[in-house]
Amino acid sequence: MEFALQYELQRSRPHYPGFQYDIYHQATEQVKLADRLGYHSVWTVEHHFLSEWSYSSAPEVWYGALSQVTSRIRLGHGICLLPIPFNHPVRVAERIAVLDIMSNGRVEFGSGRSITEQELGGFQVNPEDSRAMWEEAVAAIPKMWMNETFSHDGKFFKMPEREVLPKPIQKPHPPMWVAATQPVTWEIAGQKGIGALGFGISEPGLLDNLIAVYKKAIKDCEPVGAFVNDKTAAATICVCAPTREEAKVVAKDAIDFTTRKAAELFTPFAKQEVKGYEYYKKMAEQAVALGDYRMSLADLDKRIEKGAVMVGDPDDCLKVAKYYESAGTDLLLMLVQVGAVPHEKVMQTIDLIGKHVMPKLSPSAKTFQMEAAATAAAAGAR
């Protein structure tokens, strides 16, 4: 299993002047540390309008910046929104290609369709169309990368023959992934032969079934890309400190915040039936039922024992990481920057996990270095 950072670029209230600047410049420092420690990748969402929850509305810009201050860590869109009002598929293909050139081939391309009413409404996307829009775009983009010219006559976009430029330097193209929250998306990921980025998994035990669904589907996949990216990833909140007590104090408010805020974000779906979003109605109803629930430190202990959150000292975190590894996850996406966890505590988490957890699990410290050396050699040859 590989280790990765996953960012919402979050900051719960209270806010102060300049906090948005701090989010970005601090997260950049965090990724630089992860790069030095040999983390596999960093992933960032694309969300719009979601104050507190995510300030990551233009991940392509942050990634451009990150590509120049890191040298090994891979840069993953986790994910890029493909319904056309958010991003024209041509523009996505172009941006990924330029980023691939400027990062010396370090891009991972994750995509999705958006799961909040605020965003779908803000960009005037009919929720019932969002999956079909994603499907049309996700099939088109690898063709834009691989073929000299591209034309398209689909339901949601049409274009005459054009040369989409430039092309990515990873050949045949960067690895492709999709955000998977509900079981059906794990299946779709398998069918399309792309990696599944598992979000919203409340405990590793639930993963077994999702990964099984994925593995079954991928056996008979019809890949949208030029190769099958048979990989699964799972996201979990992670706060690591020298002692569990310390980690719990830091993590508690952040976990309460994410629970409360997620409920708020999904509430619109709890109130109505939206085709294709029924799953979120259930999630939202559960979350809303929790109300203004505040977890006790004892509850947090229980969740740590269950492996529902990766919180504690390095041994606690190692145990949770092992749950994920035994479930068959290829990549652990650690949400280290959540709620209002201060920058120095995030740095501490990245440092401790990198030094005391990763080496005990990641079989690939060696593989990774070989990959990095190969990339560097390739870059040198250019």
Next chain:
Amino acid sequence: MKAGLIYEIESVKPHAADHEYRVFWETMAQIELADRLGYDSVWTVEHHFLNEFSYCSAPEVFLACVTQRTKQIRVGHGVVVLPFSHPVHVAERIALLDIMSNGRVEFGTGRATTMDELLGFGVRPEDTRPRWAEAVEAIPRMWREDPFSMHGKYWTVDPPVSVIPKPLQKPHPPIWVAATNPQTFELAAERGLGVLCFTLGVELKDVAARIQIYRDKIRHAHPVGQTINNQVSMNIMGLIGDDPRETEEIAREAVLWYVRKGFELVSSVANAARTDESYKYLNTAAKFDPAQITGDYYHFLKDGDLIAVGGAEQALRVARRYHELGADQVLFFLQYGRIPHDRIMRSIEIIGEKVLPEIRSWKTPGGIIAAEPAARADAAHA
């Protein structure tokens, strides 16, 4: 007067396998040199599908890379093609680029002038100007109004949203528009926007007349933003070297290649069966038969001070002419045709050392002043 660089990011055939990679990284090296030498700004276009002519299809990514490899140089979009992206996403990208560059963004806007691009994105020629007008009014409003909503002809944002993050520069980055067409100088002035003159091949007396109209009209601006950006920027295509004769030999073919290619591209809109009145001015370009763009045309450009080729004194002389015309800024355009990377580096060095100090001592008529945004009749209402 200020001085910077502007890029199309070109790569002329025959193409080596890694030509795209090379041109991006060579451009980066040139910009890093310009940053060290104290150039005021670097600008990149946004073009799509224009093989050879421009590989800069995702300037938001490339400029984000630039922010991390430079310290002082301002980073300009010259320009963002507003009809091709959702205005919310443009506002978000500019804000984040501003954050990552520590407040060095210049926000240039435009509408596209080639049929290849318009049809590629399914935008009708008659819609480009109203789309631009709607977006350029809405974007600064997204930065100052929270919550924000709009009900335009092309875009609706409702229910109201928070467009985040916000730019670092207060009240917001300077806003410009690309102007070739005389009428655009007026549209710029009415909105309190700076003009980026893309007037290659237009005689200086005609440019002077347009600038005069701009200066007259901008006194009665109804600004879209919270500033009036009363500035005129002019491009100086050229090549400066140690041996003027040899420099001219290299530049001549490259200039002619660029002019032929450029005319071929823009004439597509003027000549299209269904075009818009607002593109008719490009007929002057369409009248040129590429085969007739020969040595005579090169001399027309050179004798008319429309290009600067030779030693440092040529750059200084042309810059002085533009200063006399009323320009506040000149942008050297040095990377076009087959001019080799080392020649461009040397040009940047000579201009930086011998021309820049003098240019920057010249006083100019324009500048940025604080203003109250005005209600505009053509604005999308909240």
